[in-house]
Amino acid sequence: MASWYSYPPEIRSMILDQVFQTGAACRNLGACAAVCREWQTYIEPxxxxxxxxxxxxxxxxxxxxxxxxxxxxxxWLRIELPRYRCTTCCLPxxxxxxxxNNQIFTKALFQLLEILGSWEDDSTGRYGPVDNTGPVLxxxxxxxSDMKHRNDVFALDKDVYPHKLDESCTSEEFDDYVERKLRKDFDRGQVCTAAVGNRTNIEHLRMFAEIQLDFEGLGYLEFPTVNYTKALIVRRQYYRSFxxxxxxxxxxxxxRIGSLAFEPITRDPNPFSEAIKQGYKMLILEAYRCRSLSIFQGHYGRQVLRKPWRKxxxxxxxxxxxxxxxxxxxSVAFAGDAIxxxxxxxxxxxRKYRPHLDPSRLPVQNAxxxxxxxxxxxRIxxxxxxxxxxxxxxxxxGFENGRIPRSVYQPRWRWLKTLALTSRFDNRFDLFEAAAFAALQMPQLQVMEIWDGQGLDLVEFFRYSRHENGGDERDPPAITWLADLVVALEPRVTAAWDRVxxxxxxxxxxxxxPEFPGSDEKPRSPYGVIGYLELREKIVHQLSLREFEWYYDDWTRPVERRGVEEVREFNP
Incomplete structure (x- = not known):
């Protein structure tokens, strides 16, 4: 019988690929890695x-x-809290x-950060021989119990969420993986007794409970220091928010943080309490640690359609x-207006022009x-x-009257390559013109998108794009305007962007x-306009975007995952 090493390297590689896929499906990769050193070298990474x-x-x-x-x-630090019963699911x-709950999370995160900090080589700052950027956290x-007390489980658990797939997985890969996993467990996401009796409490309170840090009794007051992480991600996979x-x-x-993606989700159509506002103030103060920042302030289900638009x-x-x-x-979505x-x-x-600067702004004071x-x-x-x-x-x-002209300080973004913001488009042409004057201070800008995502069947966005193909060849820069209302851009907007x-x-x-999408092509998701944007995977995490598409796509979701009313339509 031929030995393992007698096969050509190409054949061995094909065999190992198949072994890895089979072992991953059977959750038996540890045994596969123990076969021989070559298998271990291939499978362990x-x-x-x-x-x-x-x-x-x-x-x-x-x-x-x-x-x-x-x-x-x-x-993925995925903290499981204690279970609860139907009788308490609608109670705070x-x-x-x-x-x-807060101490369970705080303790686990402290232990993990302590380990990550110990990985670093003091002399080189590297994590290992290959990767010197640190892991994604x-x-x-x-x-x-969150998955047993609601109408339809949009919050995917670890057996369904394709964690073994890269974030760059396609919609087809995501749909195929999710559908195969869901059909193995039809009980996931059944409506509990309490929810059946009171349909208004489907969005039960415990699922939306907020998690905070709590160091009391844990023997420490702050987290250990970690030199670098490639990304810090808080996705909207679960509704317990931070x-x-x-x-x-x-x-x-x-x-340092390579990128920070924060996707809080709330059941409250007006989520910006004083505590949330103060929290965002703290977050922005720490933003200098990041090269990339993405905030997606979402709502649960169709509550995103409620007006007025919150910011x-x-x-x-x-x-x-x-x-x-x-x-x-x-990228900042729904937490502020681009204007x-x-x-x-x-x-x-x-209409919102201000000739003077706010004297309380730190950069203005520094100027x-x-x-x-x-x-x-x-002295001062x-x-x-x-x-x-x-x-x-x-x-x-000499500005005792508080009227500081705008010439004293003007923001500048030396390294900004992409920018995505949301707006109501109440003053759209004023906004687009101002964005052009800001872009003059963005020498590296490749794509800027301003979009309105306030409801279903609405596709409105403005885009500036400048793509470099490498070498001396470049695509001519362009602006794109797509809106429900057929309104041409005003000449002042075109002139401002031509200057850029x-x-x-x-x-x-x-x-x-571009040609406006027909009624059969319009998005069915409140966030469907994201699919038309170049920066969609910077606006919201790639897997969150796949979940949006999956959640609102009745053709690809299994019948078992649809709401009670939908199931009754299929089972009269």
């Missing part, structure tokens, strides 16, 4: 590439990964239950402007301090950062007007 951890196994994680840390590319958690918290301030505290433990105050957008100077990619983001660039005659002598700067800084400091600064710089194109590419702008 694939097996440890993407890991799912619960709080009960974090302690053993570091020991198992000894000398294998370079293999790990993605860690008690104070003691909240504390228990994904966080989620849920109770297994306050933005909680994400900010977690991000603070990393010296944070303009101060949030201005803070984002001031903190995003060194970003490469930025507030471009407030500094609105032109005279625009004013730059006009003073060193002795004056030290000695007053602290309160009202007295601001008044004295305005006085010595000529400054950055020495070419004139093209204006593209």
């Amino acid at each position: 694939k097996n440890f590439r993407r890991l799912v951890l619960n709080h009960s196994c974090v302690a053993d994680f570091g020991r198992i990964l000894h000398n294998r840390t370079w293999m790990v590319q993605h860690i 958690e008690t104070r003691k239950q909240k504390q228990t 994904e966080l989620s918290v849920h109770s297994p 306050n933005p301030g909680t994400v900010a505290e977690i991000a603070r433990s990393f010296r 944070l105050s303009s101060k949030f957008s201005l803070s984002l402007v001031d903190k995003s100077e060194y970003f490469e990619n930025l 507030a983001f471009f407030q500094d660039f609105l032109q005279p005659g625009s 004013l301090l730059g006009r003073l002598s060193t002795d004056e700067v030290h 800084l000695g007053l602290g950062q309160g009202q007295e400091f601001q008044q004295e600064l305005l006085k010595v710089t 194109a000529r400054m950055h590419t020495n070419q004139s702008i093209r204006v593209l007007v």
